[in-house]
Each structure stands twice: as structure tokens, then as C-alpha cells.
Amino acid sequence: MLAGPLQFDGGALTQFLDRWRPATAGTDLFNPSTQWIPGYYPSTGSAMAEGTRAVQNASYLRLKTLEFGYSVPKEWLKILKIKNLRIYASAYNLLTWTGLKYTDPEHPGSAGGSSSGDIDVYKYPINKTYNLGASIKF
Known part of the structure; x- marks a missing residue:
């Protein structure tokens, strides 16, 4: 209701x-x-x-996205007959500094402003995502 x-x-x-x-x-x-x-x-x-x-003080600082990449020099790749090699790593929602307890400072409201009644939609833990990859051209 x-x-x-x-x-x-x-x-x-x-x-x-x-x-x-x-x-x-x-x-x-x-x-x-x-x-x-x-x-x-x-x-x-x-x-x-x-x-x-x-x-409560709702100020926060969040490291939302971080990406590192490295292109291997072409001189090193000639032996393996590879034209281009790029290695990368990325992270999403890596760190959040806040004084708030038990809540995501970007979604603090009850029911997240939606019309879903008494359900706290955004009371899930903050998800972190890590990716590793490589781009290879032969």
C-alpha cells in the first residue's frame, strides 16, 4: 500500500x-x-x-573509473609476427570515501525515488567491476 x-x-x-x-x-x-x-x-x-x-555529512569522493593500458613496442613483437599488442586493465567503482554508514551516497533515498512502495531499491552493496584484456593484431 x-x-x-x-x-x-x-x-x-x-x-x-x-x-x-x-x-x-x-x-x-x-x-x-x-x-x-x-x-x-x-x-x-x-x-x-x-x-x-x-x-550526517553526505559529502563523498569516489574513484569511479580507472584504466591502465600499455602498447608493447613493435620491435619486441617482430619475433612473434604480431603487428600490434595492447594490454589493459580497468576498474569501476574502485573506491568510495564517505562518512555515511550503510548506504551508497549516490542513491541514499528510501525506494530510490521510485514508486515501488516500501522497498529500498538501492540498498544493495556497491558493485565493483574489474576487467583485464588484450588487443592483438596479426
């Missing part, structure tokens, strides 16, 4: 009516000595989640 604008039995506002809230705004909601009073609107935030405590 996908979330809609008027969920909770047709009216999102009804979940906020006749609720309790802290007597003092900004009070720690998890402190047992917090005084609670009745009211129409509950506390919609948490002292634990306000400010920068719930924010």
Missing part, C-alpha cells in the same frame, strides 16, 4: 486532534520528568532529532 495525502482513514488531521504535548516547547520527550499537558496538537518533533544531531 502506498502512502497518500489523506491517509489514516481519510483525514490526516484527525491523528493530531486531542493529543498530549510537553508543557514546555523543546523539552526532551524521552525524559521521565517531562510534564505533559493535553492539547489539540501533539509535539511533532523530538529534542533528539532537532538541530544537527540527526544530520
